[in-house]
Amino acid sequence: RKEVEQDPGPFNVPEGATVAFNCTYSNSASQSFFWYRQDCRKEPKLLMSVYSSGNEDGRFTAQLNRASQYISLLIRDSKLSDSATYLCVVNTDSGTYKYIFGTGTRLKVLA
Amino acid sequence: GAGVSQTPSNKVTEKGKYVELRCDPISGHTALYWYRQSLGQGPEFLIYFQGTGAADDSGLPNDRFFAVRPEGSVSTLKIQRTERGDSAVYLCASSLTSGGAGEQFFGPGTRLTVL
Numbered sequence: 443r444k445e446v447e448q449d450p451g452p453f454n455v456p457e458g459a460t461v462a463f464n465c466t467y468s469n470s471a472s473q474s475f476f477w478y479r480q481d482c483r484k485e486p487k488l489l490m491s492v493y494s495s496g497n498e499d500g501r502f503t504a505q506l507n508r509a510s511q512y513i514s515l516l517i518r519d520s521k522l523s524d525s526a527t528y529l530c531v532v533n534t535d536s537g538t539y540k541y542i543f544g545t546g547t548r549l550k551v552l553a
Numbered sequence: 554g555a556g557v558s559q560t561p562s563n564k565v566t567e568k569g570k571y572v573e574l575r576c577d578p579i580s581g582h583t584a585l586y587w588y589r590q591s592l593g594q595g596p597e598f599l600i601y602f603q604g605t606g607a608a609d610d611s612g613l614p615n616d617r618f619f620a621v622r623p624e625g626s627v628s629t630l631k632i633q634r635t636e637r638g639d640s641a642v643y644l645c646a647s648s649l650t651s652g653g654a655g656e657q658f659f660g661p662g663t664r665l666t667v668l
Contacts, residue, residue: 450593476656485644485659486596529595539584540609541657543595 443468446532448544456552459520463547465530466512474533475506475513479526480546486529489515520551555579557660559645565666566635574630574663578647585628586657587620588644596644602628635667 448465455461467475475492490497492504492513503516513532517524530544558577566572578585583604588596598612602622610620617635622628632639642664646657 446595448595485661487659488656491656539603540598540601540611541586542598543588545593545595 444544445469445534445542446530446544448530448547450545450547452548452550454550454552455520457520457522459551460516460518461520461549462514462516463528463530463549464512464514465532465544465547466510467530467532467534467542468511469532469534470508470511472511472532472534474541475504476531476541477502477504477513477515478529478531478543480529481526486543489528517549520549522551522553525549525551557645557647557658559643559660559663561663562661563664563666565668567668568635568637570635570667572632572635572665574632574643574665576628576630576645576647576660578626578628578645579649579658580626582647582649582658583625584648584650584655585622586646586648587628587630588646590642590644590662599630632665635665637667640665640667 477489478486479489480486492506496505501518505514527546527548529546534542560575585602587599590596600610605625617633620630642662644662646659648655648657
């Protein structure tokens, strides 16, 4: 089983739609969680950290469920510019600060 | 301000050759990470430096791969006897904090092609 798993997609959604991605992790000792965005042939960039209580940044909401070991990302009112790959990132080995990336979920927002 | 830079941006080499990939982190960032990304995959962790020392090199695939950061700033990833399977984009990232919650800033990557 992979340490961090994501549905690779692609998710094709119309503009204005709400879309959600999940990511599961295998190590219950994982402590830090992030969503990164990666555009085609570009480097990943931090979208948002994920906090235990859940957090929101504009149209983006991130949630953490420690009991079921997954994190989620919700995008409301999708824009064409949201089209990208969304990478789930987990610190799976407390104390070494090694980050494990999922394979990414590809999102395409259609006009 | 300047972000993370990586050179070269592209490297084509022949099987069996030696290559060096360079990463220049953001000034003042103590943590530096190397990743490898193949098409359709997420970045795969290779090695992490805290200052000059390799804090975790568990992701290096074998002893053909080696990385250094002698002065705690610039880092070089060295690959000996390259194989076709080494072809990928090699990403470097740096982070200000030494803790696990710091944002990583990525460079544009070096695209390595082994013929």
